[in-house]
Amino acid sequence: MNMNDYHAEFEKITSRPYFSDKINGSRTKAFEKFIKSGIPNRKWENWRHTDLSIILKEKFRVPEKIDAPNNEIDLKDFKIEGAHTFVIYNGHYQESSEPLPEGLKVLTNLEYLERNNWGNNSIEKSPFDLLNTSLCDSGISLVIDDNIELHDPIQIVFFCSSNDQLMVSPRINVDINKSSSATIIEHYIDQSELFFQNTSMVISLKDNASLNHVCIQSNTDSAVNVSNLHVSQMKDSRYNFFQFIDGGGLSRSNIYTYLENENAECFLSGITLSNKKQHFDTNIITDHISPNCTSHQNFKSVLNGNSTGVFNGRTIVRENSQKTDSRQSNKNLLLSENAMMNSNPQLEIYADDVKCAHGSTTGALDEEALFYLRSRGIDHKSASSLLIRGFVSELIDELNNLDIKNYLFNRFDNWLKTNN
Amino acid sequence: MLQIKNLHVEVEGKKILNGIDIHIKKGEMHAIMGLNGSGKSTLSNTITGRENYTVTQGDILYKNESILEWSPEQRALAGIFMSFQYPTVISGVNMTYFLRAAVNSKRKDNNQKEYDAASFLKLIKSKLEDVGMNPSYLKRSVNEGFSGGEKKRNEILQLLCLEPDLAIMDETDSGLDIDAIKTISEGINNYKDKSKSFLVITHYQRLLKYINPDIVHVLIDGQIVKTGTKDLAIELEEKGYGWLEA
Numbered sequence: 001m002n003m004n005d006y007h008a009e010f011e012k013i014t015s016r017p018y019f020s021d022k023i024n025g026s027r028t029k030a031f032e033k034f035i036k037s038g039i040p041n042r043k044w045e046n047w048r049h050t051d052l053s054i055i056l057k058e059k060f061r062v063p064e065k066i067d068a069p070n071n072e073i074d075l076k077d078f079k080i081e082g083a084h085t086f087v088i089y090n091g092h093y094q095e096s097s098e099p100l101p102e103g104l105k106v107l108t109n110l111e112y113l114e115r116n117n118w119g120n121n122s123i124e125k126s127p128f129d130l131l132n133t134s135l136c137d138s139g140i141s142l143v144i145d146d147n148i149e150l151h152d153p154i155q156i157v158f159f160c161s162s163n164d165q166l167m168v169s170p171r172i173n174v175d176i177n178k179s180s181s182a183t184i185i186e187h188y189i190d191q192s193e194l195f196f197q198n199t200s201m202v203i204s205l206k207d208n209a210s211l212n213h214v215c216i217q218s219n220t221d222s223a224v225n226v227s228n229l230h231v232s233q234m235k236d237s238r239y240n241f242f243q244f245i246d247g248g249g250l251s252r253s254n255i256y257t258y259l260e261n262e263n264a265e266c267f268l269s270g271i272t273l274s275n276k277k278q279h280f281d282t283n284i285i286t287d288h289i290s291p292n293c294t295s296h297q298n299f300k301s302v303l304n305g306n307s308t309g310v311f312n313g314r315t316i317v318r319e320n321s322q323k324t325d326s327r328q329s330n331k332n333l334l335l336s337e338n339a340m341m342n343s344n345p346q347l348e349i350y351a352d353d354v355k356c357a358h359g360s361t362t363g364a365l366d367e368e369a370l371f372y373l374r375s376r377g378i379d380h381k382s383a384s385s386l387l388i389r390g391f392v393s394e395l396i397d398e399l400n401n402l403d404i405k406n407y408l409f410n411r412f413d414n415w416l417k418t419n420n
Numbered sequence: 421m422l423q424i425k426n427l428h429v430e431v432e433g434k435k436i437l438n439g440i441d442i443h444i445k446k447g448e449m450h451a452i453m454g455l456n457g458s459g460k461s462t463l464s465n466t467i468t469g470r471e472n473y474t475v476t477q478g479d480i481l482y483k484n485e486s487i488l489e490w491s492p493e494q495r496a497l498a499g500i501f502m503s504f505q506y507p508t509v510i511s512g513v514n515m516t517y518f519l520r521a522a523v524n525s526k527r528k529d530n531n532q533k534e535y536d537a538a539s540f541l542k543l544i545k546s547k548l549e550d551v552g553m554n555p556s557y558l559k560r561s562v563n564e565g566f567s568g569g570e571k572k573r574n575e576i577l578q579l580l581c582l583e584p585d586l587a588i589m590d591e592t593d594s595g596l597d598i599d600a601i602k603t604i605s606e607g608i609n610n611y612k613d614k615s616k617s618f619l620v621i622t623h624y625q626r627l628l629k630y631i632n633p634d635i636v637h638v639l640i641d642g643q644i645v646k647t648g649t650k651d652l653a654i655e656l657e658e659k660g661y662g663w664l665e666a
Contacts, residue, residue, distance in 0.1 A: 367471075372508040375468050376522035376578060377496035377529070386521060390512025390561070 001059060001167075003035055006131075009062045009167065013137050023114050030124070030133035037127045049310045049342040050252055050281045054224060060167035060196045062135055063090040067162055075157060078189055078218075081403040083155040090160055091168030091197075092138040103148035104182075107141040113173055126254055128226045132169045132200040139171030146178040146206075153183035153212075153401060160190035160197060160223070172201040174211070176237075181210040183401060188217045188225055188248075200228040205237035207261075213241045214404055218411065219248035221276065228254045233293075235261035242399060243270030243299075244408055245280050246415045255284040259293040259321075269298040271392050273412070274307035274339075275419045281310035288321040291351075297328040300392055303339035304419055310342045311360075319350040328358035333365065333391050335384075335420065385416050421446045421483065421586055421617040422467070428477035429459075429466050429642075436462040438642040439478065442619075444586070449618040451628060453653060454639035455661055460621045461505060463639070464590040467619075468502045469495050482586065497529045501584035503575035505591040510562040515574075518562050519544060523581050547580045550610065552603050569600040576607040587611075589620045593627035605630030625657035638664055 010031050014024045039055055040047040067090040079085065084101050087094040093108050100106060124130060144150060160168060176182055188197070197219075205211055219225055225248045231239055245251055257266045272280040286295045297313045311330040328345040345358040365387050373383035392412060399405045422444040429437040436459045444450050454460050466473045467480060469492040479486050487495055510518065516537075523543075524534040535543065541558075548555055551573045563571050572592055579587055589608065593601050608631050612618065620633060628636075628650060636652045637644045638661070645664050646652065 366508075366510075368508045369510045371470055371492060372504065372510065373518070373522075374492040375470075375496055375502055375504075376518075376582065377493050377525045378521055379493045379525065380491070382521065382525065383493075386513055386518070387510065390510060392512075394512050 001055060003038070005059060006035070010134055012062055013135055016137060019110070019137075023110050026114060027134050030130045033124065034127055034130035034134055037130070040127060046283055046312060049308070050250070050279065052250075054250060055196060058165060058194060058196075060165045062137070063092065063162075063166055063168055067166065068092065069094070069161075073159060078157060078187060080153065080155055080185060080407050083153040083185060083403070085155045085157060086140065088138070088140075088156060088158045088170045090162060090166060091136075091170050093140050101150060101152055101154070103144060103150055104154065105143040105145070107143065108139075110136070110139055110171075112141045113139055113171065116173070125256070126228055128198050128254065129200050129228045132171060132198050132228065135167065135169040135198075136171040136200070137169075139173065141173035141175065142184070143175045144177060144180045144182055146180060148180040150180070150182040153185050153404065155185040155187055158186065158188045158197065158199065160192045160195050162192050162195065166192070166195045168195065168197050170199050172199065174201065174203040176203075176205050176209040176211050178206045179208040183212040184214070185404065186213070186215040188219050190219050190223055192220065192223070194222045194224070196224045196226075198226045198228070201230070203229070203231040203239075205231065205233045205239055207234045208236040209234070210238040211240070212401070213239065214399070215241070215243045215253075216408070216411075217243075217245040217248050217251055219251075221247070221278070222249045223247070224249060225251045226254070227252070229256065231257040231266070233257065233259050233261070233264040233266060236263045238265045239267065241268045241270075242395070243272075243282065244411070245270070245272040245274075246411055248278065248280070250279050252281045253283065255282070257284075257286045257295070259286070259288050259290055259295065261290050262292045264290070264293045266293070266295040268296065269395050269398070270300070271395055271412075272299075272301045272309055273415050273419070274301070274309060275304040276307060277305070278307045279309070280307075282312070283310070284313045286313075286315045286326070288315070288317045288324045288326065291320060291322045291324065293321065294325040296326070297330075297345070298395065299330050300395060301332040301341060302335065302388055302392065303332065303341055304335040306336070306338045308340045308342075312344050312346075314346045314348065315356070317347070317349040317351050317354055317356065321351045322353045324351060324354040324356065326354070326356045330360040331391075332362040333388065334362060335365070335388070381420065385420050388416060388420060389413075421448070422619070423481040424478070425481070426478035427463075427466070427475065427480065429462055430474045430476050431462060431472060436642050437466070440642070440644055442637065442644070444617045444619060446617060447614040448635065449612065449620065449631065449633045451620045451622060451633035451636045451653065452639050453622055453625070453636060453656060455623070458639045459642040460639055461590060462642075464502055464588045464619070464621055467495075467588060468492055468500060493525075496582070497526060499585035500588070501579055501582055501586065502588040502590055503572070503579060503592050505594065507563050507571040507575055509564050511564055513562050514558070515560055515562055516541070516544065516558045519578065519581055522578065526582060544581070547577055550580060551577045551607050553577060568595040569597070572596060572600065572604055576604055580607065580611060585615065586617045586619070589618065591621055591623060593622055593624065601627060602630060625653045628653045640664060
């Protein structure tokens with residue numbers, strides 16, 4: 001895609017009759033900024049280890065009417081027990097006749113986003129957010145009013161299926177208001193050769209709100225998946241994020257969390273499983289803007305074949321953010337000599353009364369442990385599977401929803417069967 | 421059961437064992453005594469098939485077959501077990517999962533029906549009692565946070581679960597107090613019968629107070645310098661190793 005190609009796709013979107021001038025005005029501003037910045041290259045500090053040349057080389061188009069689903073979408077392999085499911089098909093929200101869970105409001109037009117200044121000013125930071133604002137033509141806002149405990153998880157399935165190379169830009173907005181709680185699962189799957197997905201998700205947690213957020217990326221080997229996540233946390237709010245990536249060709253997660261008021265807690269964790277030439281990149285900024293907040297980053301990767309990975313976790317503790325408690329951990333297991341991991345946990349501390357720690361390890365399977373298991377009659381492959389499972393299970397085990405936990409353990413065991 | 425013939429072993433190019441001959445018959449218990457660095461652990465690691473232990477001469481026959489080319493898991497499935505001197509900690513793998521995987525791979529190899537979670541739990545609970553371990557251990561990661569004594573009990577627990585024909589006890593008594601040694605000896609004695617063979621490797625005579633080896637070998641500098649009965653162990657305790665080194 002060169003800049004002229006982006007212009008052509010942008011024209012297509014803004015000429016669609018259903019968008020107001022106001023919305024197109026905001027888009028135009030974002031698009032101009034995008035054109036100015038361009039797609040990041042490896043000279044950009046935060047993009048050194050991720051090669052985006054595929055986006056430059058290949059051509060993509062925005063979805064059209066012909067990209068709507070022809071028949072019922074079969075989700076049986078991806079359905080998580082007990083969850084209420086929404087489908088975003090080729091970037092478009094699919095209306096469903098299923099009744100909504102009580103307490104949840106779903107707004108499917110872009111006006112809500114416009115009213116809220118597209119969720120958050122800060123999402124202009126990344127060119128991919130700007131591109132999302134420019135090209136998004138469908139979005140949903142999930143709104144939960146004050147004092148509501150949403151029991152069942154909400155699962156948003158992002159499904160891509162096309163013979164053409166699509167560029168899809170869904171936009172999700174989540175507002176959890178005071179003292180409310182919910183569980184949301186983002187789930188990426190596809191049946192495409194090559195496509196470029198660029199999702200932006202903007203989450204706002206008001207005072208004492210709590211959100212469990214699980215992101216599952218199970219795309220096929222050629223998918224390019226960029227996801228941009230922005231979380232703003234107010235007083236006493238609690239955010240638990242868990243990322244599970246077992247598919248895709250190139251994945252980049254941009255995670256920005258802002259602890260904007262006191263006693264907010266932000267726990268980010270994740271597992272990436274890669275093989276062949278897959279490249280998965282997790283890039284995090286946790287910004288302690290207020291004192292007395294807690295943040296954890298706990299990420300693990302298992303890499304096989306020629307796959308590569310990046311963990312770039314940055315925690316900023318601002319000058320007035322005293323009594324911050326922050327921990328970062330990144331552990332990586334290399335199953336092949338050709339796999340490579342770039343791990344870079346960073347603490348940037350400007351306050352003096354804080355508790356911060358970080359650590360990173362990367363290595364092969366423990367030979368001593370392998371021999372111990374084999375000396376008990378467990379064959380080499382089963383022994384290494386047992387050790388890999390031991391390495392990642394700790395993080396999956398921490399999830400408190402049993403259905404999600406079981407689903408992910410199943411996915412993990414399937415990955416192990418074919419990739420170890 | 422086990423015939424070690426003129427065994428020479430090198431580790432990273434260094435000669436450790438220099439021609440060892442031992443013949444353990446079915447139902448026999450042999451003890452190997454020796455100081456640190458005499459080659460005791462090299463011998464047990466070589467029998468169980470650990471990597472980097474290179475046999476340069478000689479052979480090891482188990483039930484009349486050479487096992488030198490066998491993988492560690494093949495040896496284990498054939499009935500060879502080693503109680504580790506330093507049992508490995510395996511984080512994230514819980515005891516039940518590990519023990520069931522081990523027992524089931526043996527059952528699978530014997531064309532027996534594999535245990536499901538419930539039937540295995542029943543089996544394992546009675547074995548835990550035999551070694552004086554609390555069922556709460558089953559929920560923990562293998563050897564993680566276990567004391568020295570707990571680790572050794574765990575080795576005996578695995579012995580009882582896997583029911584080997586040949587058990588190699590590599591310094592099972594080291595670092596244990598008398599009570600733990602008694603419990604572990606009981607485990608060994610209860611398991612020992614006419615069909616099982618043992619090779620007990622130890623530094624001290626004290627374990628041999630509680631178990632009764634038929635034959636005692638003394639290993640110095642990678643060679644068996646003397647072979648005798650239990651009396652030899654008692655003699656060693658009194659005189660030390662010096663009188664044998666010449």
